[in-house]
Amino acid sequence: MAQLFTPAATTLFRVVIVLIGAGIVAAGVMAYVWARSDSTWNVGKSAPQPVPFRHDLHSGSLRIDCRYCHSTVERAADAGMPSAQTCMSCHSQVWVGASVLEPVRSSFTLGQPIEWTSVHRLPDYAYFHHAAHITKGVACETCHGRVDQMPKTVKTQTLSMGWCLNCHRDPVPNLRPREAVFTMGYEAHGKDLPGDIRELYREASRRLTSCNTCHR
Ligand code: HEC
Ligand code: HEC
Ligand code: HEC
Ligand code: HEC
Ligand code: HEC
Numbered sequence: 001m002a003q004l005f006t007p008a009a010t011t012l013f014r015v016v017i018v019l020i021g022a023g024i025v026a027a028g029v030m031a032y033v034w035a036r037s038d039s040t041w042n043v044g045k046s047a048p049q050p051v052p053f054r055h056d057l058h059s060g061s062l063r064i065d066c067r068y069c070h071s072t073v074e075r076a077a078d079a080g081m082p083s084a085q086t087c088m089s090c091h092s093q094v095w096v097g098a099s100v101l102e103p104v105r106s107s108f109t110l111g112q113p114i115e116w117t118s119v120h121r122l123p124d125y126a127y128f129h130h131a132a133h134i135t136k137g138v139a140c141e142t143c144h145g146r147v148d149q150m151p152k153t154v155k156t157q158t159l160s161m162g163w164c165l166n167c168h169r170d171p172v173p174n175l176r177p178r179e180a181v182f183t184m185g186y187e188a189h190g191k192d193l194p195g196d197i198r199e200l201y202r203e204a205s206r207r208l209t210s211c212n213t214c215h216r
Contacts, residue, residue, distance in 0.1 A: 041160060046152035047117035050103040053153075059184075060148040066140060066182050073140075077129040081116055084108035119155050120144075126161070127214050137175040138167075141184050148184045161214075168208035172201050 005013070034040060058064050067073060072080035084107035091101055107114045122128055133143075140147065145156030157163055167174055180186050207213060 038158065041155070041158035042119065043155050043158060045119070046154050047119050049117055050114055052100055055147045055150045055153060066147075073130045074134050075131050077127075077131070079130050081113070084112075084114055087114075119153060120159065122159060125215055127216050134181050135178070136171075137178055137181060138171070139176050139181040139183065139186065141186065142174050146184055164214065165209060168213075169205055170201065171205075171208070172198050
C-alpha cells in the first residue's frame, strides 16, 4: 500500500500531539495554582465603606477593646457590628462636625444601622460560630491578623475549608489562655497550656473534622 503520509508529516503530527498534551497539563496546573492563590480568596483586599473607619486608630492607638464594638463575639455565632449609637458615644464629643462622620450621624438620627461591607462573609452552606472559638482560647489575631495595625480592614487568611480543617485536625498549637484571646502580638508559651489538653483534642479532632460540624 502506498504511504499516506510522508515521514516529515508523521513527525510534525507527533510534535503537535505532544504540544497539545503539554498545553492541557500546563492549563490544569495554572488553574490549580490560581484556585489556591490568596488573590482568589480576596486576601489583603479592602472593601469600600460608608465611613473611613480605622482599626489602627481605634484599636491600636486608642486601645478600645474589640468587645466595645463587636459585643456578641464571646457569646454568639456572630461577632456583632457596632451601631451608630456606639460610635456616637464618643463622636458626639470628638470630631463632632466632621463630614466623614455624616453617615454615622444620619444613621443615629434615623435609628438605622450603618451598612458596612463585609470582607469576611462565608457562603451560607458553611456554619461558623465565634463563641465556640473564643471560649476555647482561639484568638482574634489567629484568624483576623493584626487588626490593630490596619488602616483598612482586610482578610489575612483565606477562610477556605482547607484552612479551617488545617486547624481542626490539631488545634492545640493555636490555643491560648482564655485571657489572651484579645491580645495582639501575643507570643505563645508552651507552659501556658494544661498538660492533658493535647489528649483532649486528639479525641475532639474527629468531631471537628466531620462534615456536619460545619455543614448542617
Ligand atoms: C471610645 C471613643 C470612640 C469610639 C467609640 C469611636 N471613635 Fe472614632 N475616633 C475617636 C477619637 C478620639 C478620634 C480622633 C483621633 C484623632 O483626632 O487623632 C476618632 C476618629 C475617627 C475618625 C477620623 C479618623 C481619621 O483620622 O481619618 C473616624 C472616621 C471615626 N473615628 C469613625 C468612627 C466610627 C465609624 C465609630 C463607630 C464604629 C467610631 N469612630 C467609634 C474615638 C472613638
Ligand atoms: C470602635 C469600634 C471598633 C472596635 C473597637 C473594633 N472594631 Fe472591628 N470593626 C468596626 C467597624 C465599624 C467595622 C466595619 C468597617 C471595617 O470593616 O473597617 C469593623 C470590622 C471588623 C472586621 C471585619 C468584619 C467583616 O465583616 O469582614 C473584623 C474581623 C474586625 N472588625 C475585628 C476587630 C478586632 C479583632 C478588634 C479588636 C482588636 C476590633 N475589630 C475592634 C468597629 C470596631
Ligand atoms: C477561628 C477563626 C476566627 C476567630 C478566632 C475569630 N473570627 Fe471573626 N470571623 C471568622 C469567620 C470565618 C468570619 C466570617 C463568618 C461568617 O461569614 O459566617 C468572621 C467574621 C467576623 C466579623 C464580621 C461580622 C460578624 O458579626 O460576624 C467580625 C466583626 C469578627 N469576625 C470579629 C472577630 C473578633 C473581634 C474576634 C476575637 C474576639 C474574632 N472575630 C475571632 C473567623 C474567626
Ligand atoms: C486556629 C484554629 C481554628 C480555626 C482556623 C478554625 N477553628 Fe473551628 N474550632 C477550633 C476549636 C479549638 C474549636 C473548639 C473545639 C471544642 O469544642 O473544644 C472549634 C470549634 C468549631 C465549631 C463548633 C464545633 C462544635 O461541635 O462545638 C465550629 C462549627 C467550627 N469550629 C467551625 C469552623 C469553621 C467553619 C472554620 C473556618 C471558617 C473554623 N472553625 C476555623 C479551632 C479552629
Ligand atoms: C471545619 C469546618 C468544615 C468541615 C469539617 C468541612 N467543611 Fe466543607 N467547607 C467549609 C467552608 C468554610 C467552606 C466554604 C469555603 C468557601 O468560602 O468557598 C466549605 C466548602 C465546601 C464545599 C464547596 C466546595 C469547596 O471546596 O469550596 C464542599 C463540597 C464541602 N465543603 C464539602 C465538605 C465535606 C464532604 C466535608 C466532610 C468530609 C466537609 N466539607 C467538612 C468548612 C468545612
